[in-house]
Amino acid sequence: MTHKIAILGASGYTGAELVRLIATHPTMEIVALAANSKAGLSMADVFPHLRHLDLPDLVKIDEIDFAGVDLCFCALPHATSQAVIKELPKTLKIVDLSADFRLRDPEVYAQWYGGQHDALECQAEAVYGLTEFYRDDIRAARLVAGTGCNAATGQYALRPLIADGLIDLDDIIIDLKTGVSGAGRSLKENLLHAELSEGAHAYAVGGTHRHLAEFDQEFSAVAGRPVKVQFTPHLLPANRGIIATVYVKGDADAVYKSLSNAYADEPFVQMLPFGQQPSTRHIRGSNFCHIGVSGDRIPGRAIVIAALDNLTKGSSGQALQNANLMLGEEETLGLMLAPVFP
Amino acid sequence: MTHKIAILGASGYTGAELVRLIATHPTMEIVALAANSKAGLSMADVFPHLRHLDLPDLVKIDEIDFAGVDLCFCALPHATSQAVIKELPKTLKIVDLSADFRLRDPEVYAQWYGGQHDALECQAEAVYGLTEFYRDDIRAARLVAGTGCNAATGQYALRPLIADGLIDLDDIIIDLKTGVSGAGRSLKENLLHAELSEGAHAYAVGGTHRHLAEFDQEFSAVAGRPVKVQFTPHLLPANRGIIATVYVKGDADAVYKSLSNAYADEPFVQMLPFGQQPSTRHIRGSNFCHIGVSGDRIPGRAIVIAALDNLTKGSSGQALQNANLMLGEEETLGLMLAPVFP
Amino acid sequence: MTHKIAILGASGYTGAELVRLIATHPTMEIVALAANSKAGLSMADVFPHLRHLDLPDLVKIDEIDFAGVDLCFCALPHATSQAVIKELPKTLKIVDLSADFRLRDPEVYAQWYGGQHDALECQAEAVYGLTEFYRDDIRAARLVAGTGCNAATGQYALRPLIADGLIDLDDIIIDLKTGVSGAGRSLKENLLHAELSEGAHAYAVGGTHRHLAEFDQEFSAVAGRPVKVQFTPHLLPANRGIIATVYVKGDADAVYKSLSNAYADEPFVQMLPFGQQPSTRHIRGSNFCHIGVSGDRIPGRAIVIAALDNLTKGSSGQALQNANLMLGEEETLGLMLAPVFP
Amino acid sequence: MTHKIAILGASGYTGAELVRLIATHPTMEIVALAANSKAGLSMADVFPHLRHLDLPDLVKIDEIDFAGVDLCFCALPHATSQAVIKELPKTLKIVDLSADFRLRDPEVYAQWYGGQHDALECQAEAVYGLTEFYRDDIRAARLVAGTGCNAATGQYALRPLIADGLIDLDDIIIDLKTGVSGAGRSLKENLLHAELSEGAHAYAVGGTHRHLAEFDQEFSAVAGRPVKVQFTPHLLPANRGIIATVYVKGDADAVYKSLSNAYADEPFVQMLPFGQQPSTRHIRGSNFCHIGVSGDRIPGRAIVIAALDNLTKGSSGQALQNANLMLGEEETLGLMLAPVFP
Incomplete structure (x- = not known):
């Protein structure tokens, strides 16, 4: 049919x-x-x-x-x-x-x-x-x-960790980098090739990006209490792809295990081996999300990096x-x- | 099966x-x-x-x-x-x-x-x-x-015109631009991002590129006489895509008709409306070849432009x-x- | 002062x-x-x-x-x-x-x-x-x-050759590739990063680009007779730089000698050794123009390639x-x- | 002389x-x-x-x-x-x-x-x-x-804040993005244009990048006590430029004032108006460092972003x-x- x-x-x-x-x-x-x-x-x-x-x-x-x-x-x-x-x-x-x-x-x-x-x-x-x-x-x-495309990326990195109670809910930072197609086919000076190529900059810094509303709604619902994250998007000189580098306070092994369990049967969310990191070039044009986890030299901190194609x-x-x-x-x-x- | x-x-x-x-x-x-x-x-x-x-x-x-x-x-x-x-x-x-x-x-x-x-x-x-x-x-x-990927691009633009006897066989110029993936995953200084990004240059100028052997073999066979073309490849700051701008002496309308007839039933070779031109960005990652034809202000000259993805x-x-x-x-x-x- | x-x-x-x-x-x-x-x-x-x-x-x-x-x-x-x-x-x-x-x-x-x-x-x-x-x-x-920036590039490659009577005036092709900044800081869909990056295409094909008026005026004045060239500009996924590949009928050695003589004392126009080719990346942000000359395997043909920064x-x-x-x-x-x- | x-x-x-x-x-x-x-x-x-x-x-x-x-x-x-x-x-x-x-x-x-x-x-x-x-x-x-080029960028953002005792020394995150020329002209597969263009990824995640040794040495000396930061470098599809997004716990206005005082007479370090952010494209090829400061919606947090050209x-x-x-x-x-x- x-x-x-x-x-x-x-x-x-x-x-x-x-x-x-x-x-x-x-x-x-x-x-x-x-x-x-x-x-x-x-x-x-x-x-x-x-x-x-x-x-x-x-x-x-x-x-x-x-x-x-x-x-x-x-x-x-x-x-x-x-x-x-x-x-x-x-x-x-x-x-x-x-x-x-x-x-x-x-x-x-x-x-x-x-x-x-x-x-x-x-x-x-x-x-x-x-x-x-x-x-x-x-x-x-x-x-x-x-x-939201940014909202999806951040949630893939964080929802299982919040649900499993593994991280400090008051100290989550999402430093995100996105290709330009997320801004759509709109006639804005700051989307011209000559303005963007070979450059990178942050925008909507300090808690003003609208996708924060989604983070607030969803993370608070998962946690059962209000959760506010820090979120800084950056524009990359690339057409497609989002990579979110997420800083959390929690045990890196537990973080990895939580995410691995959550996505074990998911066809589109792929966990990389512990300590490996995704790249936007490896998900371009596809419906896959790649997630990597690393610990930090400072005990009790973990870095979760998620990459997906914003348009897919x-x-x-x-x-x-x-x-x-x-x-x-x-x-x-x-x-x-x-x-x-x- | x-x-x-x-x-x-x-x-x-x-x-x-x-x-x-x-x-x-x-x-x-x-x-x-x-x-x-x-x-x-x-x-x-x-x-x-x-x-x-x-x-x-x-x-x-x-x-x-x-x-x-x-x-x-x-x-x-x-x-x-x-x-x-x-x-x-x-x-x-x-x-x-x-x-x-x-x-x-x-x-x-x-x-x-x-x-x-x-x-x-x-x-x-x-x-x-x-x-x-x-x-x-x-x-x-x-x-x-x-x-060869370049050889394929040039042949899509030219074979029907040679077969139909529409162009001067002694005055064919293929000015071709290609993305870098055609050079493969090889460790050469001139393939580094820092060497290529934001730049463009010609290489193998003057009749030394090996794909000329294919052009010679195939065009001569189609024409039933020796045919030698001029061919200048250029390297573009892009990963995928070839665009060949082919200059021929012949009637542009006849050229367009010949190509349109040749590819009328082909699933992968697409003729654009007369006077429109292809772009590598419109065939990226696909098995399609787009071909455009334009006349010139000088009567008796035509420009055929073919684009395809070198890797596909x-x-x-x-x-x-x-x-x-x-x-x-x-x-x-x-x-x-x-x-x-x- | x-x-x-x-x-x-x-x-x-x-x-x-x-x-x-x-x-x-x-x-x-x-x-x-x-x-x-x-x-x-x-x-x-x-x-x-x-x-x-x-x-x-x-x-x-x-x-x-x-x-x-x-x-x-x-x-x-x-x-x-x-x-x-x-x-x-x-x-x-x-x-x-x-x-x-x-x-x-x-x-x-x-x-x-x-x-x-x-x-x-x-x-x-x-x-x-x-x-x-x-x-x-x-x-x-x-x-x-x-x-015009394109007009300048083509003239550096051709004026001495025309003045010295070295090439067939009825058979000159300028295949030119330019970065996007030449189009200015204007809000046009086709100048967006997402439209241009990783792609290349020809525009104003067939003798419609306005810089042809400059070519006609100047080359005719130099030659003392009307000269019309073929000129095809292409847009590159780069911010700065023009590279013009010029096909002429004439002796490559004579062509090289003519250009070398013309620019021997010029501070900004640099002749490369015979057979070497310029790249836009090597003149970026500067007031220099690099010119290379090669012969072709077909006797009596020469390729002149000139590169300069369109904004400089x-x-x-x-x-x-x-x-x-x-x-x-x-x-x-x-x-x-x-x-x-x- | x-x-x-x-x-x-x-x-x-x-x-x-x-x-x-x-x-x-x-x-x-x-x-x-x-x-x-x-x-x-x-x-x-x-x-x-x-x-x-x-x-x-x-x-x-x-x-x-x-x-x-x-x-x-x-x-x-x-x-x-x-x-x-x-x-x-x-x-x-x-x-x-x-x-x-x-x-x-x-x-x-x-x-x-x-x-x-x-x-x-x-x-x-x-x-x-x-x-x-x-x-x-x-x-x-x-x-x-x-x-180190990364080490310089991070220090411009942080030294005055540490010297002035304005931020929590145990909770500093430097999320840094760099162009590829920082890796030099070396023949590595991961530096090829085809590997990097249109992509972005983190590397040396979790406290393994050698520039951390400089951060440790310098920040500890300024603070008069051991300071360890988190530092995650990312590779951008661009040739030049570093942008460091630095997350600190401290009052954003005080942070801005401290940096403005420190660099008031510096010819090469430029403070942007409060709330504005730098871009690597605006320092390319120059010896300038641009720094922006924003507060966050979460009180007591500030984001400092510094950009400079890694090669200059x-x-x-x-x-x-x-x-x-x-x-x-x-x-x-x-x-x-x-x-x-x-």
């Missing part, structure tokens, strides 16, 4: 990544691609790397007949997404890749995203899309909220993984593509 | 690329991986991006029992390959990715590669592996000689395409992976 | 490059920096790499008192420049970096730049700024028109070289900075 | 960077360049970007007559340096760029560098070359030991700054080159 798929926001990088992945997915068929600003164009006009595919042309969202759609990926900008989703049929399965439905508390949403949520009833039913930790809920969900495991691959579950398919279907190296 | 596959030279980039592609190939199983210098290591030690795969450890070539192998990819360095292949079972299907069996004339081989060929009887039976033009021979072949369509993808034919499979099986962009 | 310098268009890359160079120039002092869209900001706000300098804040052009200015660099966008320059004091020395005053024939200007020129009397007095070939005129000029020798360094002459200084003053490698 | 300069180890990146800087230094003249493995070659053969300079050819070290040398830069590999320096004339002024003379305690040296020091009497007289903090000693020194301020620029002092010149002479951006 083939599932009919629509993608809203198909002219952005996460939209294109969904198309790339679904291109070789055996039981999904793309029946509608929407991008309001580029309606009328073919996908090959907007993304020439997809020209070999037989795809529907881009249309406006309100031109889509959702009656013939089994599942809709919504890859629209933050805030836009909620306005669109609340108007979609209430029976339509939806995986949203924006930030609009990640936060369960409307007040927290308002605080981090600067305004009241416009689709509170959808927000109430949304399931947080970190597959490995919400698998059963996702299988039963109608609306899944994809996680950090957003569109995760979305497809969730969609597989929602549609009753094998979770890994169409997602076992090996990383592209070099 | 599953075909048992061996890869010799698995510790190089083309070997790793074969493993990447076969990882999601539905009817091939890797049963042996050889790399003499790294025998005893796991593939994850040598290529951490492949750590999610259940692969045999690296062994020495003479440790392999070829009785259980249906097809062998030979991704060894030039000259090494012939010595190995002549000792392999004479019934074993082989796709060789080196330069050792590309040239039909032993004297030409000796002239370009600096020594007598050591496996002349194998050379005599080898079929040149440019799939789109040797498909029937490849289907019946025991030993297929993969083409230029070597390992081509090899797998040929292996599919040799094993009686669909030519495209396992090869429809979409390009990875951005 | 210190010369008082103003820079109009200081918020662009060529403006910033002028400031970088003048920072260590011993006899120039920047007294005014204009950038209408960023007036009121400090230069450190707009270009943090210049924060160590004691510079005037950015102002609007009409806030500058030109009475205290000895020479004005105009680094404004094409078309904007002419409107500004015609209103400046008629005694002010000006080096314009735009395309507005490069073409001597107003009809040719209109044809390539899509409209009538708005400052014809200035156009009439402007001297073409290719220093090595217009040195005496530049010394006496009030208004110098900086060349291709625009701002050239502008400063010209300003030195106009102000009676040594031509090389402040310009002998060595290239930055790696 | 012109100082006669010799450079030992001129075929490496730091050697080349010294030549680049001295090229425009007004009172230094290079009289000897040594590189044992490349003796007999010209500098243009080894570093084509320096071909415009009139330089002595490369010789073996023992071919140099040090009687005519005022100051010698020693840019040899670690361990090699001590064997060479102990044989040089005892009156020769020397700036060593290796790690051989950085550590005052021979036992600590042996522990981190794996063997007994071979020139203990030189080690005893060597002055640590972090100019801003050892200025007077350097002025009087005969032998100055250049600092981190090694060869620092060496020249020290040489200026040792020769009685202005400390900034020849070093005010502005950063190269983009």
Whole structure:
């Protein structure tokens, strides 16, 4: 049986990544691609790397007949997404890749995203899309909220450690480095090649990045008490990939054991041998997350480093993984593509 | 039915690329991986991006029992390959990715590669592996000689034009730009990141690059008379991708029509609309070749630009395409992976 | 004696490059920096790499008192420049970096730049700024028109050959590769890091790039007859640097001798030994142009490859070289900075 | 008066960077360049970007007559340096760029560098070359030991804070990202372009990087008690530049004030406005260090980020700054080159 798929926001990088992945997915068929600003164009006009595919042309969202759609990926900008989703049929399965439905508390949403949520009833039913930790809920969900790509990376490194009570909850630092595609295909001076190539810098320093809202929500829930981490993202001169270097106070062997147990049966989260470290180049273009653990010369400290591809495991691959579950398919279907190296 | 596959030279980039592609190939199983210098290591030690795969450890070539192998990819360095292949079972299907069996004339081989060929009887039976033009021979072949990656790119742009008699055969210029992975995983000062990043330069200028031997052999055969082209390769600060800008004297519309006809039914060679140009970023990681044609303000001149991924369509993808034919499979099986962009 | 310098268009890359160079120039002092869209900001706000300098804040052009200015660099966008320059004091020395005053024939200007020129009397007095070939005129000029960066590169490779009558004037191909900073600090999707990194493509193929107007004008003047070349620019995944691979029909030894003679006493144009080739990485950040010559295996053909930094020798360094002459200084003053490698 | 300069180890990146800087230094003249493995070659053969300079050819070290040398830069590999320096004339002024003379305690040296020091009497007289903090000693020194590039970056961020007693000495984390040129021009697989481009990874995790020995020595001396930091270096896909993100426990405003006071009169260390962050692209090719400070949403925590060019301020620029002092010149002479951006 083939599932009919629509993608809203198909002219952005996460939209294109969904198309790339679904291109070789055996039981999904793309029946509608929407991008309001580029309606009328073919996908090959907007993304020439997809020209070999037989795809529907881009249309406006309100031109889509959702009656013939089994599942809709919504890859629209933050805030836009909620306005669109609340108007979609209430029976339509939806995986949203924006930030609009990640936060369960409307007040927290308002605080981090600067305004009241416009689709509170959808927000109430949304399931947080970190597959490995919400698998059963996702299988039963109608609306899944994809996680932030940075938020996913940090959580893979930390959730088991918090759950197992292994680390000092008041002293967690996530120093994260990300490729530029996470910022999307937006016309900003600081995303120009000439501005970024051969350079690196931190941004949103000191606790202002919105993915902190996800960390706060999730880590506090796992811990059963408020947890606040320090989080510093940096922009790398690379297109894809996130690497998070996480500093914790706890026993490194116990940390390694906790993570190894947590991910022993996970198809996409791979523990490296103790003392080895991941690289973004080894997960590029794939749905895998590599995690390494090292102790420090200072006893009682451990460094956990997690790497994933922000466009794949950090957003569109995760979305497809969730969609597989929602549609009753094998979770890994169409997602076992090996990383592209070099 | 599953075909048992061996890869010799698995510790190089083309070997790793074969493993990447076969990882999601539905009817091939890797049963042996050889790399003499790294025998005893796991593939994850040598290529951490492949750590999610259940692969045999690296062994020495003479440790392999070829009785259980249906097809062998030979991704060894030039000259090494012939010595190995002549000792392999004479019934074993082989796709060789080196330069050792590309040239039909032993004297030409000796002239370009600096020594007598050591496996002349194998050379005599080898079929040149440019799939789109040797498909029937490849289907019946025991030993297929993969083409040079630059040689493939230039031929996609030019073979139909020569066959159709549309261009001046004495005035063809191929100005080619290639990513660095084409040079392999070899320890050379000029392949260091600090030497290459942010720079570009020509090499093998003036008719000294060995892929010219393939151009000479193939273009002369197509034309039925000697054809010598000018060919200048340049090294780009990028890992993957070749783009060949080909200057010909001929009518641009006729050139476009000839190429369009030649590739109308080809699954992997894509003609862009007239006047549009390809980019290496739009074929990265895939088996596709994109070709664009433009006229010039000077009447009677045309520019043909072809782009492909040197590791995929230029070597390992081509090899797998040929292996599919040799094993009686669909030519495209396992090869429809979409390009990875951005 | 210190010369008082103003820079109009200081918020662009060529403006910033002028400031970088003048920072260590011993006899120039920047007294005014204009950038209408960023007036009121400090230069450190707009270009943090210049924060160590004691510079005037950015102002609007009409806030500058030109009475205290000895020479004005105009680094404004094409078309904007002419409107500004015609209103400046008629005694002010000006080096314009735009395309507005490069073409001597107003009809040719209109044809390539899509409209009538708005400052014809200035156009009439402007001297073409290719220093090595217009040195005496530049010394006496009030208004110098900086060349196109691509146009400069191609001319260094070709002017002596045309002047010496060594090559077939009807069969010249310039295949040029340029870094992205040549496109300026403009918000265009195709200049984003995620669009360009790890890729390469041709643009303005077939005789449509505006720098062809300069090639036509200059080469025809040198030859004493109309000369039209083929010119294909490509965009490289690098910030700085142009490399032009020029295919000519002529004797390679004679070509080498001609260029060697022409540049024997030039401080900034360096001939490599015969058969060696330049790289953009070896001129980065400097005012040098490296030129290599090779013969081809086909007799009677030569390949000339020239490399320079588009922001330095291709625009701002050239502008400063010209300003030195106009102000009676040594031509090389402040310009002998060595290239930055790696 | 012109100082006669010799450079030992001129075929490496730091050697080349010294030549680049001295090229425009007004009172230094290079009289000897040594590189044992490349003796007999010209500098243009080894570093084509320096071909415009009139330089002595490369010789073996023992071919140099040090009687005519005022100051010698020693840019040899670690361990090699001590064997060479102990044989040089005892009156020769020397700036060593290796790690051989950085550590005052021979036992600590042996522990981190794996063997007994071979020139203990030189080690005893060597002055640590972090100019801003050892200025007077350097002025009087005969032998100055250049600092590690990472060690310099971390110390600029932390020394004033430790001296002023503002931070918790038991909880300092330096998460550092560096370009690849810091690893030198060495033939290692992990330094190939194809291995590094588009990727990022940590190395020497957990307290094993040798620059920790410098941190320990210096921070403990400043604090008057043992101080051990956590330090995780990462390799960036960029040629130049180090950025260190330093996490401390202390009041952010006090931290900012302390650093601002410490560097108020320093020509090369630039404090950004509070809350702004540096980028490696803004110091590239220069001798400047940019430092930014931010508070965190968690009270009592501060983030200090320092950026410098590893080849300039981190090694060869620092060496020249020290040489200026040792020769009685202005400390900034020849070093005010502005950063190269983009």
